[in-house]
Amino acid sequence: DDIDTSNTPDYVQGAARILYFLVHQRYVLSPRGLDTVRRRFLYKAEVDPIFGKCPGLGCNGMPLLPYGASNDYNPSGSQDSRAKRYCASCEQVFYHWDSKVDGCAWGNSFCHLFLMEFYDELFSSWRSAAHVPPTVKSIFGFPLHSSATVASKFQL
Template structure:
C-alpha cells in the first residue's frame, strides 16, 4: 500500500493486489485506488462487471463458477445428480475430447491428471469441460427442473428483450439454429413475432448447441400461459403519407 500526502494531508492511496483464480493457472494483478475521505466523500463505482462473480470462497463448485462468469448468464446450474446419471450423458463421450477428465472437473472430483498433463493439455481439459457442460445443459433444460430454472431467468429478462418495436419489449428465450456443436452461435427467440435475433455482444460467442433447437418451443408448450398473442401490428412504409404499392 502506498499513500500520497499534500500539505500534511493524505490525498490518496493505492494497493497492489494479486490473487490466483481457483480454476485457472494465471495470476492477476491490479491497482486498487482509494481516495482519502478527507478529500472526496464518495467515489464513482460504476465499473465493468467482474469476469467472475461469486467465486471468492474455496467451496465454490466448478458449475457455480462457470455459470457466474461474465457472458455466461444464459446458463442455469445443472444438478449434480443429473450429471452423475450415466443415462443422461449417453453419446456425449464420443463428442467431447478428454471426456473423463472433463467430467471429473465439472463434478469437482479430485484428480491427479493436472500433475501428469502439460499446461497445454490442462487447457484442453478446461475447454472440453466447458463443451461437455454446454451439451449436458442443452439436455437438462428440457427437463422439468431445468425448465423451472430457466423460467426464473425468463421472468428476470436475463435473456434480453425483442428489439422489434411492435413487440413492446417482449422477453426472449435462447435458441440454437443447430443441435450440432460449433455450427452456429446462440440466438434469442421472440415468442411474439416468432423470429430470432442476435443477443448482446457478450453472448454472441456462445455455441447455439448448448441450448438446442427445441428448448424455447417446448418451454412455451409447458408454460402455455406465458405465450403472448402474436404481434398484430407491422410497420407500413409510406412516401409523403401514401402507402407504397406492393408489386
C-alpha cells in the same frame, strides 16, 4: 480455493467446455431445468428480461428466449453457431451481438418446449401486431403441428 488450470492441456479445457454446453442443453430440456429457467425468467420479466426484449415495434417489448440453431457443437465459433434469441410474438430469431456461447448450450428445442409448457403463464399478456413469416417450430428436429400446443394443455 480456485482450481489451477495452468497445467491443463488446451484440448482438455476445450473438451470440458463442449461437455458443459451439452450437459447444459440436456438439463434445460428436463422438467427441473425448464422450471429453473421459468423461475429466473419470472424474476426479471417485467423490468429487465434476462434474455432481453424483442426489438420489433409490434412486439411491445416481448421478452426473448435463448435459441441455438443446432444441437451439436460447432468448433468454428462462427456467428451462425452462437446462441441467438427467439421472440414468441413475431416468431423471429435474432443474433445476439455479444453472445460468445455456442448455440448447442440451449439447442433448437428449448424455446419451443418452454413455450408449450409456460406460454399462458408467462406470455399471454403480450400481443403482436407484426406480420413476419414465422420461424418453423420444432422439438428434437420434428416440426410441430398447429394443434400441438392445444393438445399439450390437456391432462392425461
